[in-house]
Amino acid sequence: MQTIPTVDTDKFNLAQTLEDWPQAGEGFAVPYSLFTEQDAYTAEQERIFRGDTWSFVALEQEIPEVGDFKSTFIGETPVIVMRDEEGGVNVVVNRCAHRGAKVCRSLRGNVPNLECVYHSWAYNLKGDLIGVPFRRGLKGNGGMPKDFDMKQHSLQSLRVEILNGLVFASFSSSVADLETYLGPMASAAIRRVFNRPIKILGDERQRIYGNWKLYAENTRDPYHASLLHLFHTTFGLYRSTQTGVSKMDDKRCHAMLTAKAGSSSAADDAEAYADQRAFNSEFTLKDPSLLKGRLEFEDEVTLVILALFPNLIVQQIANTLAVRQIVTYGPKEFELVWTSFGYVDDDAEMQDIRIKQNNLIGPAGLISMEDGEAVELVQDGIQSDQNNVSYIGMGGGRSEDADHLVTEGTIIGFWEFYQNIMSGERKV
Amino acid sequence: MPISNPSVTIDPTLQTEVSRFLASYAECIDTDRLEDWPEYFTDDCLYMLQSRENFDRGLPVSAIRCDSKGMLVDRIVSLRNANIFAEHFYRHVLSIPLIHSVDDDNIVVHTNYVVFQTLLDGASRTYSVGRYIDTLTRVAGELKFKEKIAVFDTNQIATLLVTPI
Numbered sequence: 141m142q143t144i145p146t147v148d149t150d151k152f153n154l155a156q157t158l159e160d161w162p163q164a165g166e167g168f169a170v171p172y173s174l175f176t177e178q179d180a181y182t183a184e185q186e187r188i189f190r191g192d193t194w195s196f197v198a199l200e201q202e203i204p205e206v207g208d209f210k211s212t213f214i215g216e217t218p219v220i221v222m223r224d225e226e227g228g229v230n231v232v233v234n235r236c237a238h239r240g241a242k243v244c245r246s247l248r249g250n251v252p253n254l255e256c257v258y259h260s261w262a263y264n265l266k267g268d269l270i271g272v273p274f275r276r277g278l279k280g281n282g283g284m285p286k287d288f289d290m291k292q293h294s295l296q297s298l299r300v301e302i303l304n305g306l307v308f309a310s311f312s313s314s315v316a317d318l319e320t321y322l323g324p325m326a327s328a329a330i331r332r333v334f335n336r337p338i339k340i341l342g343d344e345r346q347r348i349y350g351n352w353k354l355y356a357e358n359t360r361d362p363y364h365a366s367l368l369h370l371f372h373t374t375f376g377l378y379r380s381t382q383t384g385v386s387k388m389d390d391k392r393c394h395a396m397l398t399a400k401a402g403s404s405s406a407a408d409d410a411e412a413y414a415d416q417r418a419f420n421s422e423f424t425l426k427d428p429s430l431l432k433g434r435l436e437f438e439d440e441v442t443l444v445i446l447a448l449f450p451n452l453i454v455q456q457i458a459n460t461l462a463v464r465q466i467v468t469y470g471p472k473e474f475e476l477v478w479t480s481f482g483y484v485d486d487d488a489e490m491q492d493i494r495i496k497q498n499n500l501i502g503p504a505g506l507i508s509m510e511d512g513e514a515v516e517l518v519q520d521g522i523q524s525d526q527n528n529v530s531y532i533g534m535g536g537g538r539s540e541d542a543d544h545l546v547t548e549g550t551i552i553g554f555w556e557f558y559q560n561i562m563s564g565e566r567k568v
Numbered sequence: 569m570p571i572s573n574p575s576v577t578i579d580p581t582l583q584t585e586v587s588r589f590l591a592s593y594a595e596c597i598d599t600d601r602l603e604d605w606p607e608y609f610t611d612d613c614l615y616m617l618q619s620r621e622n623f624d625r626g627l628p629v630s631a632i633r634c635d636s637k638g639m640l641v642d643r644i645v646s647l648r649n650a651n652i653f654a655e656h657f658y659r660h661v662l663s664i665p666l667i668h669s670v671d672d673d674n675i676v677v678h679t680n681y682v683v684f685q686t687l688l689d690g691a692s693r694t695y696s697v698g699r700y701i702d703t704l705t706r707v708a709g710e711l712k713f714k715e716k717i718a719v720f721d722t723n724q725i726a727t728l729l730v731t732p733i
Binding site: 341495499509 | 617619621622625627628629630631632633634635636638639641642643645646649650651652653654723724725726727728729730
């Protein structure tokens with residue numbers, strides 16, 4: 141009998157892919173296989189989402205009262221964020237210590253304690269096991285082993301740190317404290333937006349059929365903004381001729397893009413966009429109340445996209461304030477959860493402005509909807525040729541900050557960090 | 569919300585008129601006559617497309633929230649000229665409109681909807697399932713939406729949402 145050899149010459153090898161990172165001359169290249177291979181995705185769950193990082197899990201305002209909980213995910217791992225009797229915030233893996241059932245089945249709510257429906261194992265708001273039915277048996281029958289120790293069977297509890305109301309959690313015992321991890325740039329940007337008590341205005345959930353890292357690229361990419369999102373261009377909300385900066389933290393895993401409105405002239409724009417398909421600053425809105433807003437920050441910055449590794453974007457676009465959380469569902473699918481908010485001290489008009497401007501953002505946002513499309517265009521495009529690579533070069537092809545927006549430097553920063561953390565070379 | 573009493577007699581002519589109005593609204597969108605879409609609304613209308621998650625919590629954030637006919641027109645102009653999205657077709661399927669109340673000015677009517685979306689790959693997918701909570705009024709004798717709140721159960725907007733529901 142003749143055996144037919146299996147062809148494995150093209151089999152994806154993560155370690156080798158990371159080690160033999162492709163060169164692209166002056167620019168930078170990313171192997172397409174990292175967007176498509178299950179092995180890469182599985183390793184990311186371990187080394188990134190359950191590794192030496194801090195993931196965003198909630199806004200404290202989502203769970204203001206004792207017993208309030210929210211169920212969410214870190215990467216693909218289900219977690220519960222809850223507030224205990226002392227006012228502390230705890231994050232536990234949403235998995236019963238008994239047989240692994242999901243303990244919490246609601247998106248949010250208020251409970252005195254958690255109880256698994258399967259065998260009614262009960263946990264307090266810190267995740268400690270407090271009740272096991274028939275633990276000592278029933279009428280002399282059954283019961284747990286004599287040496288069963290309740291303390292050894294709590295829900296898996298994560299490290300938790302809160303910065304100005306943003307709750308982060310980590311599976312790692314060795315990752316640095318949150319503020320060191322975020323670095324001064326990101327910490328300051330968070331303090332700027334979360335400078336006083338917030339009021340949550342609602343959530344939006346968008347399902348994008350592409351790899352989560354394509355969205356990490358997208359939110360570190362000021363180059364695309366005025367070219368893909370034509371609502372910006374058409375109405376002069378934001379243009380590449382505007383003053384803006386694109387910068388990173390020291391580790392180059394977090395990135396921040398900022399811009400100021402109204403700092404470019406119509407003539408500058410006409411020149412810059414002369415060859416572009418739909419530039420038309422003559423375009424007018426029938427109801428311009430959509431764009432009515434207030435300059436609310438002293439620095440006059442009207443656009444901030446703060447992308448935090450690995451799963452959060454904090455945004456200020458005009459008067460819309462939101463966090464966008466990335467939840468992964470395999471190498472080719474992720475969810476984007478948008479939570480919009482204002483401030484407790486917003487006057488009625490300010491709240492109306494934020495609610496109306498929300499038309500600009502989210503999955504149906506006039507200036508943000510295309511990001512989902514762009515991610516899927518790439519995912520579809522690279523699917524058939526996984527040995528190929530992308531080319532990233534705008535701004536010089538290096539992971540450098542820029543005092544303009546015609547750059548892809550922050551995307552490269554992301555990939556260099558990714559390469560290191562995935563290879564286990566860098567301590568965070 | 570009052571419980572609708574099906575024994576309350578609704579003038580069959582009105583039921584037919586409301587049903588035809590909703591069917592016509594859906595056909596307008598499904599046949600891509602989007603420039604006509606704002607004409608189904610009053611000038612000072614409210615059109616809201618909101619997740620059940622926010623609706624049930626009384627939170628204001630909506631996928632789309634237009635509080636004038638002008639904003640509806642702007643949405644369509646943006647769809648035609650500015651926004652980038654995959655070519656697609658919608659197919660609305662509506663339930664029998666349940667008229668909840670009728671007074672001199674307003675007709676309150678609830679209707680379930682399903683929107684199937686077909687992309688160029690040819691597959692039809694359940695894109696949005698939800699209900700309309702509509703307040704109709706008459707302008708020069710013709711029915712118009714004074715308020716149209718589309719509350720969607722389907723709480724994962726696939727890729728993006730550009731065409732109204």
